[in-house]
Amino acid sequence: MIAIDDKFCPESSHLIAETFTIPLLSQLSEIPDFLLSWKETDEGHILELNDGGKSPISIDFLAGKKAHRRQFGGGKGQPLVRAMGQLENTLPNVVDATAGMGGDSYVLASQGFEVTLIERSQAVAALLFDALQRARLSEDSEILQTLQHMRLVHSDSAQYLRQTADQVDVVYMDPMYPHKKKKAAVKKEMAMLQKMLGADTDSENLLDAALHKATYRVVVKRPKGAEPVFHPTIQPSTNISSPNTRYDIYSIKALKASGQLSE
Incomplete structure (x- = not known):
């Protein structure tokens, strides 16, 4: 169970509780497994997710790894x-x-892509919402321009893709997989998210929905050396690799021309 601590920042807490259907801590009679709470900083209050451990996670588009990227x-x-x-x-x-912590979306938006971030987890969507709200207070024109290219939707992605009337050129997927334990920050974030969200069991369903909605291509991020996400009839058209990552590219035009993907 997830709750939000409304002792501090009650107005913001109530907004997030209503937006993402998260119960308020003050209204619970039991201790939640995961708690969203507010950390006071010189720049204001930051929403954090804690599972009772010593290392809560938060999202910040103004500093740290995301700003560096x-x-x-x-x-x-x-x-x-x-x-x-x-x-x-x-x-x-x-x-x-699979918006997750929003890092890839932020990079793409900074390069001019219009990005819709889909996140089904209530808690992670709330962290993204808070990070975007705080970033919009920035006086940096480049950051503000990047944020204009980002739109957050709290939804199941496969369901969203099958129901939206909007044209979607590219669907990007980054299915959750065990990260190598090299960096403490990555280890901390992924460990808590995997604990909260559980194993990724619906990548095949999401890939199928993406292939039938995208008009240009589907891109799936994979660890270098990993098998593509399973699909009974379709394989990637090509890929782009980096030292530790591979981006499997499914060209919709090529798949339709070969008869692998029906209209």
């Missing part, structure tokens, strides 16, 4: 950005179907 990640030449491709006269719009 935006500034020094390699711009349009980085594999993630190249994997999204480019339409004849514009950049494709992207649905990040």
Whole structure:
């Protein structure tokens, strides 16, 4: 069970509770497994997710790893950005179907892509919401421009893709998988998320929904050396690799031309 501590920042707590259907701690008679609470900093209050351990997680688009990736990640030449491709006269719009902590979406938005972040977890969606709200208070025009390209939706991604009437050029997927334990920050975030969300059991369903909704391509992030996400009839058209990661690319035009993907 997840709850939000409304002792501090009650107005913001109530907004998040209502938006993401998260119970307020003050209204519970039992201790939740995961708690959203507010940390006071010089820049204001930051929403954190805690499972009772000593290392809560939060999202910050203004500093830390995400800011570093935006500034020094390699711009349009980085594999993630190249994997999204480019339409004849514009950049494709992207649905990040597994938004998670928002890092990849933020990089893509900083390069001019219109990105819809889909996150089904109540707690993670709440962290993203808080991070976006705080980032919009920035006086940095580049950050504010990046945020204009980001839209957060709290939903099951496969259901969203099958129901939305919006055109979707690219669907991007980053299925959860065990990370190598090299960096403490990655280890901490992934350990808590895997504990809260459980094993990823519906990547096949999401890939199928993505293939039938995207008009340009589907991109799936995989660990280097890992098998593609299973699909009974369809394999990636190509891929782009980096030292530790591979981006499997499913070209919709190529799949339809070969008869692997029905209209």
